Amino acid sequence: MTKKRILIGNSNFGYIVSNKGYFVDKTLLVKDFYDNSSQVLLMPRPRRFGKTLNLSMIEHFFDVKKKDAAALFSGYKISGEKAFCGAHQNKYPVINITLKNIRAGDWAECFDEIKMAISELYQNHKYLLKSEKLDDFEKSVFKNIILQTANLAAYKHSLKSLSKYLHAHYGEPAVVLVDEYDTPIISGYTEGYYKEIITFMQVFLGSAFKGNDSLQKGLITGIMRIAKESIFSELNNLGVFTITSLAFSDKFGFTEGETKKLLAYFGLAGNFPGVQQWYNGYKFGNTDRIYNPWSIVSYISRHEEGLRPYWINTGTDPLIKKRVLERDMDNTRDTLQKLISGQTIEKELHEDFVFADFQTDRELLWTLLTFSGYLSQVGHVAEETYRLRIPNFEITKVFKNIVLKWLNADIRVHKELLVKTLGHLTNNRIAEFEKGFKKIMGDTFSYFDTKGEPENVYQAYVLGMLAIIGDDYVIRSNRESGGGRYDILLIPHDRDRYGAVIEIKQLKKGEKETPQALAEKINGALSEAAGQIEKNKYYKELLDHKIKKIIKLPIVFVGKEAFVLPVAEGKES
Template sequence: MKKVPIGVSDFKELITENYYYVDKSLFVKEIIDDGAKVILLPRPRRFGKTLNMSMLKYFFEKNDEDNKCLFKNLKVNKYKDIMDMQGKYPVIYLTFKDVKDGNFQKCYEKMKEIISIEYYKHKYLLDNHLKGIEETYFKKILSMEASQGQYETSLKNLSKFLSEYYNQKTIVLIDEYDTPIQSGYLSGYYKEIIEFMRNFLSGVLKDNEYLQKGVLTGILRVAKESIFSGLNNLEVCTILNNHYSDKFGFLEGEVEEILKYYNIEFEMDEVRKWYNGYMFGENVIYNPWSILNYVKNHEKGFRPYWVNTSSNDLVKIVLTKAGETVKKELEDLIKGKTIVKQMNEDIVMNDIENGSENVWSFLLFSGYLKVINENLKMGRSFCTLEIPNFEVKYLYEEIILAWFKESINNEKFNYMLKSLTTGDIETFEDIFSEYIIKSASYFDIEESEKFYHAFVLGILVALNEEYEVKSNRESGYGRYDVALIPKDRNKLGIIMEFKKVNKRRKETLEIAADKAIAQIKEKNYKQELLDMGIENIIELGIAFEGKEVLVVEG
């Protein structure tokens, strides 16, 4: 039985070392048939980008090894005209997937090392080919002693050296091009890394007479104006396009074949719930990392594999800083509803936090949402979005619970919820007050809407086994209400009305809390629960003023 290829991203190793391979070799044909000079393929992490780029390298690269045998049992081998191009080109191949550093200098040093290693692979150019200035330049890059400007032109110059040596234009493959950019955004050196990457990439990809074709992968399409300025020969194929839509991730039939091969085909329905749900173009796609991990560890049951492979720092930061509207819509998504949003395929990292369409675009292209339907209006893309599967829903729930648990420890958080659901309002008020005081690092104290939505999301996630959570808001009046409806009708039903103190009207916490109770009575929220057969009901008026909170039972 073939080995499960978890973490194997070298194509040759995968083919020769008896690993199971889902045949994506027609990716080579699609690249060759594509008339674009430079192709950017943004896909979520762990969806097979590095393996596919490694396959391109072994297919195109001209060297002393005979790599044609790697493709003899694959789909692409049926196309003689394509196979005639195997091993015919000099290739530059770089992957930046591990460039995740806390400052620009460390990031830059790691990139210098990656470039130097690629130069080392072609050190044969120093044997009676490069002379004078070119030889000196090559050796400086090799020894990591070149200037930043020289590193910025290093790929363009290497493509020239290779093309002249082989009398053939060069293919340039750059995997995970935006990993350093995301690290720069997270760690405060975005401006420096963008400037370097702009010069580095445009040098080799823009108007380069030695370039046969360039292929880049990443997670996001970073906007042209920030990095690909002036690159008119760039084709971008995102997950909304049909081009290449079946080349990353696993198709339904491919997953069925994998499960059958490993004798676990009976788990297909649960596999769909946990790891399916993506739409790339018109294709239903499964998360390959999660599928392979599940196959290897299926006796342990279903669990989130993909969301645990990295820190998800950027997602957490984006959602934490998001406004009231985003948090309310996230609440709807967790409840299984859909939202319709305009998508922005050109993402400027600095603008992710500005405007909800940037947040949702980032989450979609990063693999945290799926498209159900896309409508084009006046050239703009409007997508109906939902959470793709159980695995990603788990991530959102973890992020939401982290908002609480960063402020109060896990034991105290659970005690707060227990106090609420058992009617111990005094204890609930004490712990809830502590949460508000300690949450100042997350939310602007004056923005009670954010407290409200974070709290609602928290109880929605934490109590979803026992309670249905309903919420409404009248934000223009500073009022928000929540109903906790027990699934066991004998348990306590809870109605909460949140009220922000109106300083202009010289309200106090007591007055605001009393008004909240009056609102519950006036709107007769209790009747809905009584109609459901719930007789044990408490009504809570919760008033906010700065870091102070008062909870009054009606």
């Protein structure tokens, strides 16, 4: 038997299977989709999670033009559903259009891209120009769409029109598949033509999926669910199944069993622990441990290069990038730094996403990050509130890079200085660390808001700096160890390296306080913090990890200055 291979970059089910590509069996999605009580289904999932391939699989199963494709399903789970296959396999005309490449700088350019995509769709069915079931006017409209000379209304109704033509020709209503419907909408929002694209999509999708006698079944994929009042307001036959839904929870992304089987097939079973750390971590509905499929197949095809970030190299959503790098996002920065340190957060997830609210409601960022795959829900708290965390090491690197951009481009810290300073810390060169740390703080700390709970702000600031060494250390904060909760803990992956426990104190300088009095207060706070580390044995977790070399580091903040070593009397810096 010919060994199967990994085929990267092709999402055509027929091509993959006929060319001996390894296909993770998701074929029961076909039956689950068709048997669902909703006539039209919307299934938002993160990018690169198999949406396009799944739609191609559904197309090959139902398409009346692809009767030879029935053999492609031999040996896969759906082939065991004999009655279903006999009743529905290759029995319906299928429309399959992807909008994932429609990104443009203005509406005119966007509409040109839409016309091209619809033209290509119609060209796939140009045999209808010879059909006796279409009249001359319908054929004229058909030709104009192919030539990209039709009017706006014709393109708005083109999906419904094509289903009508196919129904007339074959005598069966069409299965209509729309992939990545929200890509042009997101582009419209970021580039300033949101009103125009929403107006177009309301008719394009609405006419095809509501009150259409030529529709057998419909499936729409994207990243998120745009609020009903914006685009799906008329679709009362729509079933929405998001990453929090129980149904279809294992149909996108690889389950742990599928991942282990895939690795074993290619002789990489021994690499599973590393794969688990890098690419695992998603929870869809009640299915735990969903793996990022793009990263898994990319790793297998290039495993000799080791574990690397693959999914994040496919491009960051510009909407997310723009928002998290904004200067007035202090609370967001603090929260991201908590996530980087391994903590969970509790946030509301709004499945009806309203772009008009995105600029004013900063909390919508967490919905966007979760539905885009940058965060994973790990538990339902109440109503719309979920516990969220960074799913894996690959995504942790994304957020570390974001923090570095804050510290580097936005607030003028050079990466070289940051690396050098943290190198002093992790090699127990505390005097050199203090000197570099003071320099960094002098350049950056005025950008941070110390109102409210200042000690928490200082802690978040330090966590942000430490993000750069996260490849070599597990960075944790506010966890119980020994007799209390430490502020920050650095656990090295290499047990021969230094571990560190950091305790933070914050002081205020009195208006008339003398340098000598301030120095005494700083030294007292340093002693208190050091004593707290020792008394409560905050380093116990390091001992549990067999770390023998431990740095016990108190840090005292006074305004924009940091102190880790005792101050000489009469001198505060």
